[in-house]
Amino acid sequence: MRRFVDRWRTAALCAVVLGAAPLGAHAQGVPTLDQRQAVLDSQAVVGSTPADFTLLDRREKPVRLADYRGKPLLVSFIYTGCFTICPTQTRALHEAVKGLDRMLGPHQFNVVSIGFNQPFDSPTAMRAFAAQHRIDYPNWEFLAPHGKQVAALTKAFGFSWVETPAGFDHVVGVTVVDAQGRIHSQVYGDRMTAEALGVPLRELILSAPPAGKVPTFDELVERVRILCTVYDADTGEYRYDWKLLLEIFGGLAFFASAGVYLWREWRSQRRSRTPALGAAR
8 A cells, every 4th residue: 555645734724735746657457546636536525425334243232323423533444454644544543643632631522533445344344453463452443344334334434445466555634524514624634733723623522512501510611621722743742831821821710809809899888888878868
């Protein structure tokens, strides 16, 4: 499997195509992926809602995609027979998910790795792949679709792939799905980072609540906590921005003090006017 090095710069909101097929590949008759078209196809599904496919988890239990609604979902397509990019991509995704721990806990989003090489990417093969790479997150599952579903499933997520003598030439990246099951964005590259995933996840989690729902105090506190985290490129993790936290608490303390002062002034003026009103009667 050749490396597909297109990377999605979410901060700049543009796709950058860096990779190219080896020279002479077409002349030799070796199937290759049209990388530019693959990016266009993956972007074409943004905003759409994939059908409610039913897949099997590592314990061979059926799992519907609709089961993941209610939280953002990260979707990664892999094949277990790969010895290069898929393991690298999965380990990088694992590190990125760990880097999100401080900003977002596992209760706030889900991750699924889907094996598209059927029937070889069976639940048993997916379980072995997860164990081999020590993926043991409570919000991360490895899923196997039925062989007849693969074409429709990959097309729904904008995932392009071509079978070659060496394996598969395919898009490398993660599809970000919102809590309603709608595709929000595509993040490209096998060297996934917490920053690349944190941008769309933060946007989704901090988005306005459904109409008619008033955020609870705990939800407001959680939003402030998320806003007060920043990505640290040195550690590859999110950390608290203590300067921002101090500014927020300082601002709250100021408004609280001003409120108390105004309330006391109002009480004092009210008491001073009460005797004069009584004497007039």
